[in-house]
Amino acid sequence: MTDMHDTDAHDGDPAFEALAALWDRRLAEAGDALDAHEPSPKVWELISARIDHLQASQPTLTVPSSEGVWEYFAPGVLKKVLHVDADAGWQAYLVKIEPGGGVAPHSHSRLEECFVLEGEFQIGGATVRKGDLHLGFAGHDHGALVSPAGALLYIRGQIDG
CATH class of the missing domain: 2.60.120.10 (Jelly Rolls)
Structure with a gap:
């Protein structure tokens, strides 16, 4: 499993940098609502597993209308x-x-x-x-x-x- 903190593989990748900037902005907007401590390695493993699952060789992806946040x-x-x-x-x-x-x-x-x-x-x-x-x-x-x-x-x- 790739270390999500290791961005060397993505250095110079404009799409990755744009996505990282998007998440930085979204997390900054949460302000004090977020704990200032880094999530545990288990949390990163769960996030990585979810991303891997979504990127697996699925022929389609459905996003239910009940998911997501306005x-x-x-x-x-x-x-x-x-x-x-x-x-x-x-x-x-x-x-x-x-x-x-x-x-x-x-x-x-x-x-x-x-x-x-x-x-x-x-x-x-x-x-x-x-x-x-x-x-x-x-x-x-x-x-x-x-x-x-x-x-x-x-x-x-x-x-x-």
Whole structure:
């Protein structure tokens, strides 16, 4: 079993570094809620075993809707990560926008796919509705996204970092 603290094998790997930055940020957000002591070797073994199990030669992976945690993303916006492919540098997640909520302008370093499952949102003068696919292209700024009535989005894009 590989020592999870040994990052030498991943030095210079942008996807690994992005995933590590994502977890550093997520853990930092927990603040004092986390014990300052390093988890026991048994905890690392259990985590490693779970990852190995998920990466075993399975032909498919199902993520039940009951799994995952909705996290704060922006005012009136929650995010639930469904899957992360660190090797490829992307993640799949849901975004729930409350009525009047939205996301500030930003850019993407790679293509982002956004499929509207429920509701609608406005961006750049256009309305994107249920069943529509919206693409944010790499290297381009993307205006503010606002949902007057609320929306549920499936997004596949770069790993936050």
